[in-house]
Every structure is written in C-alpha cells, then in structure tokens.
Amino acid sequence: MEAPPPPSLSVVVPMFNEETVIPALVARLRPILDGIGMSYEVVAVDDGSRDATARMLVEQRRDWPQLRTIRLRSNSGHQAALTAGLRRAYGDWVVSMDADLQDPPEMITEMVAEARERDLEVVYAVRVDRSADSLFKRVTAGAYYRLMRRVIGTRMPAQAGDFRLLSRAAVEVLRQLPERSPVYRMLVPSLGFASGSVTYTRERRAAGDTKYPVHKMASLAWQSLADFSAAPLRVATWLGSVAFVFCLILIVFGLAAWAAGTVIPGWTSLFLAMLMLAAVQLICLGLLGEYVSRIYAVVQNRPSFHIAYDSAAPDGTPVVPVPRSAADDG
Known part of the structure; x- marks a missing residue:
C-alpha cells in the first residue's frame, strides 16, 4: 500500500x-x-x-x-x-x-x-x-x-x-x-x-x-543557563579567587600580630575563615558536579x-x- x-x-x-x-x-x-x-x-x-x-x-x-x-x-x-x-x-x-x-x-x-x-x-x-x-x-x-x-x-x-x-x-x-x-x-x-x-x-x-510551578521554572532557568553557558563555572573561579585574597589578608594580619608580639586568641577568625573556605569549596564542587552530571548523561546516551x-x-x-x-x- x-x-x-x-x-x-x-x-x-x-x-x-x-x-x-x-x-x-x-x-x-x-x-x-x-x-x-x-x-x-x-x-x-x-x-x-x-x-x-x-x-x-x-x-x-x-x-x-x-x-x-x-x-x-x-x-x-x-x-x-x-x-x-x-x-x-x-x-x-x-x-x-x-x-x-x-x-x-x-x-x-x-x-x-x-x-x-x-x-x-x-x-x-x-x-x-x-x-x-x-x-x-x-x-x-x-x-x-x-x-x-x-x-x-x-x-x-x-x-x-x-x-x-x-x-x-x-x-x-x-x-x-x-x-x-x-x-x-x-x-x-x-x-x-x-x-x-x-x-x-x-x-x-x-x-x-x-504545569509549571516554581520549582519547574527554576529548573528550566538552570538548565537553560547550564546548557548554553559556562558562566557558573566562572563564578566558581571568582569565588575561589575571592577566598584566596581573603586568606592572604588573614596571613598578613597574622604576621603583623606576630611581629608586634600581640597574643590574639584567634579562634573566632579561624572559625570564620574555615566556614568561608568550606562554603566556597562546596559551591565550586556543586557547580562542577552539575556539569559532570551532564557529561555523564551524554555518555550514557539513554x-x-x-x-x-x-x-x-x-x-x-x-x-x-x-x-x-x-x-x-x-
């Protein structure tokens, strides 16, 4: 036919x-x-x-x-x-x-x-x-x-x-x-x-x-951005740079305190610095993970x-x- x-x-x-x-x-x-x-x-x-x-x-x-x-x-x-x-x-x-x-x-x-x-x-x-x-x-x-x-x-x-x-x-x-x-x-x-x-x-x-509640709109926005731009990875780079500069400032501050012979307890600044660095690292790992997951999905080819x-x-x-x-x- x-x-x-x-x-x-x-x-x-x-x-x-x-x-x-x-x-x-x-x-x-x-x-x-x-x-x-x-x-x-x-x-x-x-x-x-x-x-x-x-x-x-x-x-x-x-x-x-x-x-x-x-x-x-x-x-x-x-x-x-x-x-x-x-x-x-x-x-x-x-x-x-x-x-x-x-x-x-x-x-x-x-x-x-x-x-x-x-x-x-x-x-x-x-x-x-x-x-x-x-x-x-x-x-x-x-x-x-x-x-x-x-x-x-x-x-x-x-x-x-x-x-x-x-x-x-x-x-x-x-x-x-x-x-x-x-x-x-x-x-x-x-x-x-x-x-x-x-x-x-x-x-x-x-x-x-x-059929497009808030969480689906947010998912669409993220998928659109991740599929067409590497900007989030650049954000991770900038966050790492900011954290590095912050660490340099702390190093200078610590050296100045040591040279002046001042004894500072330091636990507060150390605690805050560790929190900030941990947060930045987790953000960077999360952003990298999002892109790796897309590579993994493509490799699976399902x-x-x-x-x-x-x-x-x-x-x-x-x-x-x-x-x-x-x-x-x-």
Whole structure:
C-alpha cells in the first residue's frame, strides 16, 4: 500500500493531565485548521498523564481524523514531550503550542502567512501583554528572558516561549542534534535560521492548573543557563579567587600580630575563615558536579522518553509518508 503524502502543517501539542481543557482546545483549534487551506495533522503528545487525558484524546480522534495521539510510557517532562512530537511530526511546517489555550491558536494562520511572505524558517509568537499572568509570573519570566538574552544574545526574542512555527528544514536540524534534554526556546534561536515574529496577548488558562510551578521554572532557568553557558563555572573561579585574597589578608594580619608580639586568641577568625573556605569549596564542587552530571548523561546516551503508542503507527513502527517532492512527481 502506497504511503500517503505528508501533511502541509503539523501542530504539536504536549499534554500532561489536561482532561479539563481538551474539549475547549478541540472546539477552538479545529475550526481554525479546517479553514486554513492546508492539509494538516494535530500531534497530541500525552506525557504520561494520570487522569483521563489519554481516553479523551481517543474519543476526540473518532470524530477528528486529523488528530493523532502519541503516548509516552511515563511523565518525561514538557521539553521531552515536545521533542517526541517534533521527531514524529510529518508536516512541511510544524507549530508547537501548549494545550492550555494561553497561546491563542488563531495566531497559527498569521504565523504561516508571515513565514511564506518573508521566506522565513522560524516564526516566533511573542507575548506583548502578560496581564493575564500573576505578578510573580511576570516578574520571574522577565528576569529569565533578560538573563537568557545576555547568555546567547538578542537572537533570542524576549517573551517568546514554545509557541513557534518551524520549517521542515529547521525541524530536521533539531532532530539531528545530540541534545539529550533540549531547551527549545534557547536552542532554536542559537541555530541562526532566518526568523521573524508575530505578537499576541497572552490569555488566561482555559481550565485546569499550571504545569509549571516554581520549582519547574527554576529548573528550566538552570538548565537553560547550564546548557548554553559556562558562566557558573566562572563564578566558581571568582569565588575561589575571592577566598584566596581573603586568606592572604588573614596571613598578613597574622604576621603583623606576630611581629608586634600581640597574643590574639584567634579562634573566632579561624572559625570564620574555615566556614568561608568550606562554603566556597562546596559551591565550586556543586557547580562542577552539575556539569559532570551532564557529561555523564551524554555518555550514557539513554533516551529522555519512551513512546508507548502512536496512532499513526499502532504497532510501534513509524509510518514515514512519501516526501512531498516525490508525491508531486508521481
């Protein structure tokens, strides 16, 4: 049986415990894609949900043949689920978006038009109004983007998350990279593809609770920094230098006291010096350990996720459509 031609557009939607938002997502996303004038697929990646997300996706797929479901064996994280979707998306253009409808699907039409009109490989959806988010979220997000732009430069658009459009060429480059735990909001700008942006107002979550609490936001910030900069190691070097200078001062002070014949108990200064040096050493070892752990993970070369089911390939074997050029020639 001849393989079908690939769709023109793939929309990758990672999901984790999103049973309450799926009906609203489908009701809003499907009319937009049906009217976009392109063949499409929606790749919903169930990231090991513990609620009825998997069952609801199966039910929705009965009436929506373009909906494709991929289920991971366990919860592997948002970026891993996004990676699974990107690697198995077939479209000439691939849009990634969250399921919570804070990123309006209506922007997909504008992103595709922008890419075609300006011959772009990447189109970022940039948030210009985050008033729907809490003050804490706005402050921490602003600090994150300022820090990351200092790390990789202004190629990273401010306030651009994982809502973006990628060409097939960009997706293929991402698939070939050896990144085990990619942070796409940092990785994509670093590749230097011709890019543009569209702006939108971030909306409130349609239903359910956020899947990015404080500890996950902190983890994302650290992973972004450690994956794209050696600055933390330089911090360790500076801390060691400061500790060395402090020790020299103590040595001079001790020699002066000895020359003056002054007897100083000294236990307080010794105690404080030992505490400071021990703290600096532990900080440096911790920073080195973080980078060594990344090297260890790369050497192990273990996959960051395992796919249990793909509705396009129920037996586990990926179905590779005929490339569009070949389909057109035949």
